[in-house]
Amino acid sequence: MRMAGARRHTLRDIAATLNLSVNTVSRALSGKDGIGEETRARVRAEAERVGYVPNSMARSLVLGSAMTFGLVITNPSNPFYAQLISTIELRARAQGYSLLLTVTEESEEHEMRAAESLLRSSVSGSIVVPVQAGADAWRRLGSVGVPTVLINRDLPDLGYRFVGTDNELGGHRAAAHAIARGARSIVVLEEDLPITTIDHRIAGFRRAMAEAGLPVPRGSIMRVPTRRHEHVALPWQPQQAYQVARRMLRRSRLPDAVVVGNDYFALGLYRALEEHGLKVPDDMMVIGFGDHPFSAFLSPPLTTVRLPADEIGTIAVDLLLEEIAGGRNARPLKQLIAPTLVERGSTLRA
Structure with a gap:
């Protein structure tokens, strides 16, 4: 299983491994005609092996140019989360990233949909306030190499970076x-x-x-x-x-x-x-x-x-950028910020 921080595999990676063209791999995975069954089976097997996720932004994946953060929160009417959204958006924009916001309303079902939406949208990474009804949705992102930072509420079993209020x-x-x-x-x-x-x-x-x-x-x-x-x-x-x-x-x-x-x-x-x-x-x-x-x-x-909404939001973006870059500095895995x-x-x- 690939955990958060691992590089996400692209169509180009699969093509290089199988000595095929990117176009052939793309057609095989999308079920288009003109691809032999043996080739189609080889491509699908390799895609499954590396955890490749097809999505509507495949071109961005191939070129490695996706510049979007996913942000998942429970309810935007919470003034704390409203401030977090503003801080994260400004910090992300300064680094050249746009923000894809999803709201779960404390629903496990909505949370699973949010995770799938982030996968389909080819986000570069995600910042998540989990519902805490389970970890499967965010384990799925980590398994295909989508870096994820948790804020406000932790899911300790995942071992993801976390920053929140003490x-x-x-x-x-x-x-x-x-x-x-x-x-x-x-x-x-x-x-x-x-x-x-x-x-x-x-x-x-x-x-x-x-x-x-x-x-x-x-x-x-x-x-x-x-x-x-x-x-x-x-x-x-x-x-x-x-x-x-x-x-x-x-x-x-x-x-x-x-x-x-x-x-x-x-x-x-x-x-x-x-x-x-x-x-x-x-x-x-x-x-x-x-x-x-x-x-x-x-x-x-x-x-x-x-x-400390501003501090949490700033640290979360910085941690995610570190994860995307493939490294971690000396910061602790879990950070609690003191309230006032x-x-x-x-x-x-x-």
Whole structure:
């Protein structure tokens, strides 16, 4: 099996191995007339052996001139991914590459289609946010020599280059900040998706609580149903967080602070607290995740964890260029970039 970073085989390679013309190889693989069955069988056998993938840009493959990156993300309405797209596109363009964007909407089926689309389009390499429902789609790209860099979520079994946010550190910093401000009980409102970014944030929260000698009782982690699986434009609905927050506020003992998995959830939480006659931060501190553009304009402005989208996007393109060039420098295989805690009014008690 050819892994990412290996040179992709072309029609010209097959022709040279079999001592045939490129035209003969092309006609044999496309099923056109005028090619003997023995020759056709030899060509197909060699194509299968080297993992050749026919596609609509065969000319680019033969000439070695494909100058396109594939970028696969889960949802472009996520401000983090929107910034990633912009950074990656600008960085790629500066190197002479165009960008082919595909969205999976957290669907394994869409992910498989995205991988096949990249193969057919003869991309020079790919940058991928995986769904994490399996690795087959991206293993397929590696097996035919398409360099692939993973971002935000890793698939460790593949051994591909990876760069993402240190979400465990982000979760830890959010909880530790609340504890430093006097919180002794904290509730986390998180998405209901089975992905590592969420798992790592929760692990960081638990570590901060343990270091402070504070308990994490049952009910401290509340899951917010997202609408990603319904494939709507915005995966996070403040309404869903609002409903979960209302359930939390019916408890006899309320937490000192709430950490939300993304800033959109804070919108719903703020509304629920206001209706309940509670003030942020005097009655309850709120800490977000993402530092979305509206966060500084809430009342009070939201303390939140800023994600390093620009740095991740820049590093991802540089790593992919290294893979395409056939070499790797001294950078580690896996890179986690630290997020930044942005302190604002939602945790600044008088």
